Amino acid sequence: MLSVESLQVEAYAKINITLDVLHKRADGYHEVSMIMQAIDLHDTVSLKKQNGDITVEANIPALACDDSNLAYRAARLVRESCHITEGVHIVLDKQIPLAAGLAGGSSNAAAVLKGMNQLWQLGLTQAELEALGASLGSDIPFCLRGGTMLATGRGEILTPLPAMPCCYVVLAKPGICVSTAQVYGRYRSAEQIVHPDTQGVIAGLERQDLPAVTQRLCNVLESVTVTEYPLIDELKQSMKRYGVMNSLMSGSGPTVFGLTPDQEQANYVADRLSSQFKDKVDIRVAKTLARVE
Numbered sequence: 001m002l003s004v005e006s007l008q009v010e011a012y013a014k015i016n017i018t019l020d021v022l023h024k025r026a027d028g029y030h031e032v033s034m035i036m037q038a039i040d041l042h043d044t045v046s047l048k049k050q051n052g053d054i055t056v057e058a059n060i061p062a063l064a065c066d067d068s069n070l071a072y073r074a075a076r077l078v079r080e081s082c083h084i085t086e087g088v089h090i091v092l093d094k095q096i097p098l099a100a101g102l103a104g105g106s107s108n109a110a111a112v113l114k115g116m117n118q119l120w121q122l123g124l125t126q127a128e129l130e131a132l133g134a135s136l137g138s139d140i141p142f143c144l145r146g147g148t149m150l151a152t153g154r155g156e157i158l159t160p161l162p163a164m165p166c167c168y169v170v171l172a173k174p175g176i177c178v179s180t181a182q183v184y185g186r187y188r189s190a191e192q193i194v195h196p197d198t199q200g201v202i203a204g205l206e207r208q209d210l211p212a213v214t215q216r217l218c219n220v221l222e223s224v225t226v227t228e229y230p231l232i233d234e235l236k237q238s239m240k241r242y243g244v245m246n247s248l249m250s251g252s253g254p255t256v257f258g259l260t261p262d263q264e265q266a267n268y269v270a271d272r273l274s275s276q277f278k279d280k281v282d283i284r285v286a287k288t289l290a291r292v293e
C-alpha cells in the first residue's frame with residue numbers, strides 16, 4: 001500500500017448556545033454546563049511528514065508558530081505518546097479570528113490530532129484522541145466531535161444532542177482581547193445573574209423548534225465582559241435591531257453572534273453592522289454545521 005505523506009484537515013469554529021458556570025473546582029478550573037455548536041467558518045490545517053522536528057507556519061504574522069501554538073503542542077503530544085521519530089510540517093491557513101471565543105486554536109489542535117492519526121495510521125480511537133485533546137485544552141474534545149453537544153465537567157465531557165436546526169450565524173468580533181483565564185477568574189456568582197435554561201434548549205432541539213432555542217441563548221460570562229466592554233452589548237442590541245432572532249457573546253468573548261434562518265437577512269445584518277461599526281469590528285456570516293460521522 002502506498003503511504004500518504006501529506007493531508008489537509010478543516011478545523012471548524014464553535015459558538016456557545018448556552019454557557020453556565022456551576023462552581024470553581026479544587027483543580028482551579030470551573031465546572032461548566034454548556035451547549036456548543038460547530039459552524040462552517042474554518043481554518044485549513046495542512047500536515048506534511050518531514051525528517052527532523054515539528055515546524056509550524058501561519059498566514060497571520062501575529063500568531064506565534066513556536067511551542068506556544070496549540071497545533072505545535074498537539075503534534076508534540078502525538079509524537080511523544082505514539083513514539084513517532086519523524087517530524088511534521090504544519091501550515092495553518094487561519095480564517096477564524098484569533099482569541100475570539102470561537103475555539104480557533106482548539107480546532108487547530110483537534111485537526112492536528114486527527115490528521116496525524118491518519119497520516120501515521122496510528123489507530124487511535126475517538127476516545128483516545130479526546131483524552132489527548134483534553135490534556136491540552138477543555139474545548140479540544142468538542143472540536144474533535146463537532147455538531148451540537150452538551151459539554152460538562154470543565155467542558156470535556158460531551159453528550160450528543162439533536163442537531164441544531166440549520167441557521168445562519170452573523171459573527172462580530174470587536175478588536176479587543178480578552179483572556180479566557182481572566183474572564184473565568186473574574187466571574188462571580190450573584191443573585192442577579194440569569195442562568196441558562198439548558199433543559200429548555202434541549203427540549204427545543206428535540207422538537208427542532210428554532211425559536212425555542214434562540215429565545216434561550218444565555219451566557220453567564222457576559223456578566224464579566226459586558227461590564228468592562230459596553231461594545232459587546234451594543235453589538236448584541238444592534239444585531240437584534242437589524243433582524244436576527246437573538247444574539248449572544250460566544251464563550252469568554254469577545255465575539256458576539258446572531259442567529260437567523262434566512263441567508264438574505266444574515267447578509268443584511270452583516271452589511272448594517274459593517275456600516276455602523278466600520279473597522280472596529282470584524283464581521284462574518286457562517287452557517288451551523290451538523291456532526292459529520
Ligand SMILES: C[C@@](CO)(OP(=O)(O)O)[C@H](O)COP(=O)(O)OP(=O)(O)OC[C@H]1O[C@@H](n2ccc(N)nc2=O)[C@H](O)[C@@H]1O
Nearest residue numbers: 029030101102103137138139154155180181184251252253
Ligand atoms: C470559555 C470557553 C467556552 O467554550 O471557550 P473560549 O472562550 O475559550 O472559546 C471554554 O470553556 C474555554 O476552553 P479552553 O479555551 O479550551 O480553555 P483551557 O485552555 O482549558 O483553559 C484556559 C484557562 O481558562 C480557565 N478555565 C477553562 C475552562 C474551565 N472549565 N474553567 C476554567 O476556569 C482556566 O483558568 C484555564 O487555565
Ligand SMILES: Nc1ncnc2c1ncn2[C@@H]1O[C@H](COP(=O)(O)OP(=O)(O)O)[C@@H](O)[C@H]1O
Nearest residue numbers: 069070071098099100101102103104105106108
Ligand atoms: N493555532 C492557533 N490558532 C489560534 N490561536 C492560537 C493557536 N495556538 C495558540 N493560540 C493562542 O490561543 C489563544 C486563544 O485563541 P483561540 O483558540 O483562537 O480563541 P478562544 O480560546 O478564545 O476561542 C490566543 O491567545 C492565541 O494566541
